[in-house]
Amino acid sequence: MRSVMFRFHVCAGEIFELKAELNSDKKEKKKEAVKKVIASMTVGKDVSALFPDVVNCMQTDNLELKKLVYLYLMNYAKSQPDMAIMAVNTFVKDCEDPNPLIRALAVRTMGCIRVDKITEYLCEPLRKCLKDEDPYVRKTAAVCVAKLHDINAQLVEDQGFLDTLKDLISDSNPMVVANAVAALSEIAESHPNSNLLDLNPQSINKLLTALNECTEWGQIFILDCLANYTPRDDRESQSICERVTPRLSHANSAVVLSAVKVLMKFMEMLPKDLDYYGTLLKKLAPPLVTLLSAEPELQYVALRNINLIVQKRPEILKHEMKVFFVKYNDPIYVKLEKLDIMIRLASQANIAQVLAELKEYATEVDVDFVRKAVRAIGRCAIKVEQSAERCVSTLLDLIQTKVNYVVQEAIVVIKDIFRKYPNKYESVIATLCENLDSLDEPEARAAMIWIVGEYAERIDNADELLESFLEGFHDESTQVQLQLLTAIVKLFLKKPTETQELVQQVLSLATQDSDNPDLRDRGYIYWRLLSTDPLICHIGTLASVYHKPPSAFVEGSRGVMHKRLPAHVGNAAGGSAPEAAPSIIPSQGDLLGDLLNLDLAPPTTAGPTPSTSGMQMGGMDLLGGGLDSLVWLPAMKAKGLEISGTFARRAGVIQMELVLTNKAMSVMTDFAIQFNRNSFGLAPAGPLQVLTPLGPNQTIEVSLPLSTVGPVMKMDPLNNLQVAVKNNIDVFYFSCQYPISMLFVEDGKMERQVFLATWKDIPNDNESQFQIQDCHLNSASNKLQGSNIFTIAKRTVEGQDMLYMSIKLSNGIWVLAELKVQAGNPNYTVSSGTRRDR
Numbered sequence: 001m002r003s004v005m006f007r008f009h010v011c012a013g014e015i016f017e018l019k020a021e022l023n024s025d026k027k028e029k030k031k032e033a034v035k036k037v038i039a040s041m042t043v044g045k046d047v048s049a050l051f052p053d054v055v056n057c058m059q060t061d062n063l064e065l066k067k068l069v070y071l072y073l074m075n076y077a078k079s080q081p082d083m084a085i086m087a088v089n090t091f092v093k094d095c096e097d098p099n100p101l102i103r104a105l106a107v108r109t110m111g112c113i114r115v116d117k118i119t120e121y122l123c124e125p126l127r128k129c130l131k132d133e134d135p136y137v138r139k140t141a142a143v144c145v146a147k148l149h150d151i152n153a154q155l156v157e158d159q160g161f162l163d164t165l166k167d168l169i170s171d172s173n174p175m176v177v178a179n180a181v182a183a184l185s186e187i188a189e190s191h192p193n194s195n196l197l198d199l200n201p202q203s204i205n206k207l208l209t210a211l212n213e214c215t216e217w218g219q220i221f222i223l224d225c226l227a228n229y230t231p232r233d234d235r236e237s238q239s240i241c242e243r244v245t246p247r248l249s250h251a252n253s254a255v256v257l258s259a260v261k262v263l264m265k266f267m268e269m270l271p272k273d274l275d276y277y278g279t280l281l282k283k284l285a286p287p288l289v290t291l292l293s294a295e296p297e298l299q300y301v302a303l304r305n306i307n308l309i310v311q312k313r314p315e316i317l318k319h320e321m322k323v324f325f326v327k328y329n330d331p332i333y334v335k336l337e338k339l340d341i342m343i344r345l346a347s348q349a350n351i352a353q354v355l356a357e358l359k360e361y362a363t364e365v366d367v368d369f370v371r372k373a374v375r376a377i378g379r380c381a382i383k384v385e386q387s388a389e390r391c392v393s394t395l396l397d398l399i400q401t402k403v404n405y406v407v408q409e410a411i412v413v414i415k416d417i418f419r420k421y422p423n424k425y426e427s428v429i430a431t432l433c434e435n436l437d438s439l440d441e442p443e444a445r446a447a448m449i450w451i452v453g454e455y456a457e458r459i460d461n462a463d464e465l466l467e468s469f470l471e472g473f474h475d476e477s478t479q480v481q482l483q484l485l486t487a488i489v490k491l492f493l494k495k496p497t498e499t500q501e502l503v504q505q506v507l508s509l510a511t512q513d514s515d516n517p518d519l520r521d522r523g524y525i526y527w528r529l530l531s532t533d534p535l536i537c538h539i540g541t542l543a544s545v546y547h548k549p550p551s552a553f554v555e556g557s558r559g560v561m562h563k564r565l566p567a568h569v570g571n572a573a574g575g576s577a578p579e580a581a582p583s584i585i586p587s588q589g590d591l592l593g594d595l596l597n598l599d600l601a602p603p604t605t606a607g608p609t610p611s612t613s614g615m616q617m618g619g620m621d622l623l624g625g626g627l628d629s630l631v632w633l634p635a636m637k638a639k640g641l642e643i644s645g646t647f648a649r650r651a652g653v654i655q656m657e658l659v660l661t662n663k664a665m666s667v668m669t670d671f672a673i674q675f676n677r678n679s680f681g682l683a684p685a686g687p688l689q690v691l692t693p694l695g696p697n698q699t700i701e702v703s704l705p706l707s708t709v710g711p712v713m714k715m716d717p718l719n720n721l722q723v724a725v726k727n728n729i730d731v732f733y734f735s736c737q738y739p740i741s742m743l744f745v746e747d748g749k750m751e752r753q754v755f756l757a758t759w760k761d762i763p764n765d766n767e768s769q770f771q772i773q774d775c776h777l778n779s780a781s782n783k784l785q786g787s788n789i790f791t792i793a794k795r796t797v798e799g800q801d802m803l804y805m806s807i808k809l810s811n812g813i814w815v816l817a818e819l820k821v822q823a824g825n826p827n828y829t830v831s832s833g834t835r836r837d838r
Helices: 002-022 027-042 048-056 063-076 081-094 100-112 116-130 135-151 153-158 161-168 174-190 201-211 216-226 234-249 253-269 275-293 296-312 332-345 351-361 367-383 385-399 404-420 426-434 442-454 462-470 478-494 500-511 517-531 542-546 591-595 752-761 781-786
Strands: 630-633 641-650 653-662 672-675 699-707 720-726 731-737 767-772 790-797 800-808 813-822 828-836
Touching (some): 002 027, 027 048, 027 063, 048 081, 063 081, 081 116, 116 161, 135 153, 153 161, 201 216, 201 234, 216 234, 216 253, 234 253, 275 296, 351 367, 385 426, 404 426, 404 442, 478 500, 641 731, 752 800, 752 813, 781 790
Antiparallel strands (some): 630 641
16 A cells, blocks of 8 residues: 555646646757656556646647657547647648648548547548648548548538549549548448448559559559449450559568459459450469468468469469478478478379378377378378378378377378278288287277278277177267267178177167267167168168158158049950059140040959059049149158148039148148149139147148139149148148139030031041050940939940030130940040130
C-alpha cells in the first residue's frame, strides 16, 4: 500500500511540473514538456489530466510540436470527448494553413479522432482538403473519408464524399488515384452491395496509367482493384495482362503476388492456343522462383501462395521442381510446404527425380518430416499410376532400414496403394507381415490388420495373425478395434469352417464387453448379417444397410400378379398354353395400343399353371373381380411411410384407393397430395381426407375422388401418374400406373348408324390390327359392358363371329373396335380405329 501511495505522489508531482512547463512562454521548454508527456504516454502512464494544457500548445507554427500534440490528441480524444471539441477550431484553421504538410497533418488527425460529437464539425474542412491544390493533401484526405465512413457512414453519403472519391480516380496524380482506390475498396468491403467501384474500360485505363508512377503500396491497391474487374473480351484481357506484366519484376514481393493474382484471373479469358498465353505462362515462373530466395518467413508466405497457383495451373512451374527441394537449414514449416508442392508438381516426367529426393528425406533426423516424406511417396504412387511400382519398391527399401517410425508409416502408405491398385502388388505382403511385431502405433496396426483381412486368402496364417491382435483387444484404440472386427468378419467369409470360433469371439468382445457405441453397433450389424443367410451375399450393398433383400426396396425386382379369367373345362387340347412373362408397362406407346393392351387370360383346366395372353394392360382387369392393391411407395424410401393402393370407377367417378401405413416411430399428420401433369388431366377432386393422426404401426384406408380437368402433358407410358404426398415429416414422390379402363365413360355406347358412318370415316392411318392369342370369350359382352366397353352389333361372316364395340374416353376420344372370333380357334383378331370427337 505504501508503494502505491508513493507512486501516486510521484505521478502527481510529475504532472504538476509538466503542467507548469506546458504553460511556459519559452517555445523550447514547451516542446520538451510535450515530448515528456508523449514519453510517459508511450510507457503506459496516464497523463490525461494534462489534456487542456496540451491542447493549448496546438497554437504554434512549429511543425514538430504540432505533430506531437496531434499524437496526444489521437490517443486521448476518445476518453475526453467533451474536451476534444476544444481542438475543432484549431483543426479548421490548420486545414487552411499555407503549409501543405500542416493541412495534411490536420486532416489525417481528424480522421483518427473517432469521436461522434466532433465528426460533423470536420465535414467542411475535409471537403476543402479533398479539392486542395496540393496532391499530398488530397491523397491524405482520400484516406480520411474511409476512416470517417467507418465512424458515420450515413454522414459521408449525405455530404457527397463518396462521389468526390470516385472523381479522384481520374486525378492527375498517381498517388491520389491509389489512395482513392484504397479508400473506395475499404468502404466497399464493409458494404458489399454498394457497387462503389463501378469500373469501366476508361477508368481501368486511368488506373493502369497510374500504376507505373505510384508507390509500391499504391500499386498493390490498384492491382487488387483490377483483380475485381471482369474484362469484356479476350482482347481486353490480353491488353491488361501486357500492362500488368512489368510488375512481376518489382522488388516488393507483395506487388509481385498482387500482379500474379491479376494475371491468373485474366488468363481464364485467354484462348489456350494463343501464343501470348504460352508466353505469359513462361513469364510467371521466374518471379515466383525469385520469391523463394527471401528470408524464411517470406518464403513461407510465397510457398503458400505458390501452392494455390500450382493447384490451378501446375504447368507454370512444371520445369522448376528443383527449386522446391528441401535445404538442410530450412525451418520445418518451409520444409513441409515445399514437400506438398513437390507432390502437386510430380508427373511421369520427373517422378524418378522426386522419388530419389523423397527417399533421401526419409533418412533425416526430424521424425515429423520423415513421416511426411514417407507419406509423400504414397501420394506420388496414387497420383502417377505409372510410378506406383517404383514407389512400392522405394517403400520396401525404407522398410528394410528397420527404423520403427519409418516402417509404420510405410505400412500405412502401402495400405492406401493396395486400395488404389487392388490385386497388383500383393507380393510384398510377406515382407509386411515380418514387421508385424514392431507395430505400436494405432494407425499402422489398423493398416496392417486391414491388409491381412483384405488378402486373407493369400496369407496362410491369417487367422493366427489376427488372433494375436485379438489377445489385447480391450487395450487397443477404437480405430484398431473397428478394423480388427471388420477384418475377422472378412476372414470368416473367406474361410468359414476354420474361423467360426474366432468370429464368435470378436463379435462377443465387440457387442457384450465393449462400452464403445460405434464398435457395438458395427458388431451387431455384422452379427445380424452373418446370421441371416439370404443377406450374406449382399454384404457391401444397400441390402446390408436396410437388412432387407433387394426385392423389398428395388422397383421392378419382382412381378405383380394379376387376377385371371375363371378356368374353362372345355379346352380342346386338354392342357394349358405356356405362361408369358407378366408386364406392368404396356408395350405400345400410342393411345390405341394402350387401350387395346388387354389383360385377358385363357381358360385352363384344373391343371398346374394358368397361362396369360400376349395382350396386357398393366394392372387392368376388365373381366375379373377387381384389381390387386400394389405397393407404390415402400417405407424405406419414405422415412417409414408406406403407400399402397389401386384405382376404381364407381358411379362415374374415378377413385384412388390409398392405404397409408406408418412403419416409423413418430406420429404422422398434415397429409396432402398433388399430381404432376399427366396424359388425361387426372387431378385430386378434393383434399386427402386423413382426419386423425397416423400413429406408429397404424394403417388407414383413404378414398380420393379424381377429376379429369387438370393440366395435360403426354406421359410415357400414357397411363403413368406422378404423385407427391406431403406430411409433417417430409415430401415424398412416387409414380404409379392407372388402368385406362378407369377413363372409359358411361355414355360410350354409340348408335348403330353413327357407328357405321364413323367406322367408314376413320382414316386408314388411324386403324390398327392386333392378334389376341389363346383367349376364350364366352358371354364376355356383359362383363365388358361393366367396364364401359359396349357391344354395338354382332354378325357372322364366313363362319366367323364379328363383334363391333365402342369406347369413349373422358377426354372425348372415341375408340371403335371389330373383334373377329372363329369357333374352336382361341386366336382372335382385333381391328380398331379412333378419331377425335368433334
